Amino acid sequence: MQPRDFSDIWAFVRVVETGSFSGAARQMDTTKASISKQVARLEKTLHARLLNRSTRKLGLTEAGNAIFQNALRMLEEARALEATAAGLRAGPGGTLRVSASLAFGNTYLGGLLPDFMARYPDIRVVLSMTDRYVDLVEENIDVALRMAPRIDMLSAVARPIAPIRYVLAASPAYLDKNGTPASIAELAAHRCLTFGTSGAPLTWQFEREGVQQSVRVDSAMCANSSPALRLAMLRGGGIALLPTYVVGEDIGSGAALRVLPEWRPVGAFGDRLYAVYLENRFLPPKVRVFIDYLVEQIGERPGWDGFQPG
The missing domain is CATH 3.40.190.10 (Periplasmic binding protein-like II)
Structure with a gap:
């Protein structure tokens, strides 16, 4: 292809986007005959019919659709190049x-x-x-x-x-009242605040030095919002498994305490x-x-x- 062919490609794209040769001509500030000539020249260069023409509307051929999609990507690259140049300047x-x-x-x-x-x-x-x-x-x-x-x-x-890391956390008031779990298994006897929508029991998974352990817990409260679980935990509602970006500051200030810190909870979201x-x-x-x-x-x-x- 020659540099002139790229101008023909833009003309073809405008025809498809506007649905007519006259619409493309108006957008490109030229004549309908000129646009028609450019599209015909592109078809000849590519040895493929790109448009099905009728008196009422234009339609893309299979080859025309493939060329149009590639042309859009070329146009996006050109716009990105312009944006990069503009960004470097301004x-x-x-x-x-x-x-x-x-x-x-x-x-x-x-x-x-x-x-x-x-x-x-x-x-x-x-x-x-x-x-x-x-x-x-x-x-x-x-x-x-x-x-x-x-x-x-x-x-x-x-x-x-x-x-992204996860921790088990509870308020000091909850642990004073209900005791602090000494093992993963003891979590099953506590009020647990879980992430989800069903409220059904679920399994929490943990890892320590290559050893994996899990426990099935009931949901004293289930919510599909980590911030909501955090608030419930801070008010003494139970033990929650939360990402540290939600509860880290509370642990740092002492408003929340880590539970079983020697175990690493495996979060459900990566x-x-x-x-x-x-x-x-x-x-x-x-x-x-x-x-x-x-x-x-x-x-x-x-x-x-x-x-x-x-």
Whole structure:
């Protein structure tokens, strides 16, 4: 293909997007005849018919659909290149759309964003919090923060940000009244606060020096919100298994106490925080600086784990 062919490709894309040669001509400030000539020339270059023409509408052939999808990716690369060049000239800017879980967004991420926005005043952050997996493309998300590296498509990247650890925690008042468990098995006799929606008994798993042990516990309270379980635990409701980014500060202040600290609880949602984003050779500056900021501010020794020695 020659450089001229790329202009023909853009003309073809505009025809498909507008649904007509005249619509493409208006967008590209040229004539309908010129657009028709460009598309015909592209078909000749590719040795393939791209459009099914009728008096009422245009339709893509099988080859035309494949070419159109590839052309869209080329166009996205070109736009990313322009954005990168603009970012290098003017610094990171634009709207950054971030997705995070309700618990992480409410307990930690929200507090990180003001300093990020002060550092990059031309970036406007739109934070969407949900506990479901979002589709980066369909929902126009720049970065999704996840506790497991689930990849929705081949063109996505999961960059590790920080470790996620879990602890058993209870209030001093609860332990004074009900005693402190001395073994994993004793948890079955305590009021346990569990994550979920069914309220049915479930199994907590633990690990210590390569040894694994589990216990089946009843749910004195079940909730699909870690912050809600934290509040119930702090008010003496029972023993909760929580991520340290939710309960770390409470343990550091003494408002909550660790239960069986020699055992490492195995969390149900993974052991690392990832930033998931669409792979792009020309990563927009707003995405790059945001991920770098998270690594800088959280890292391998997160502040929420400050209560742990070593």
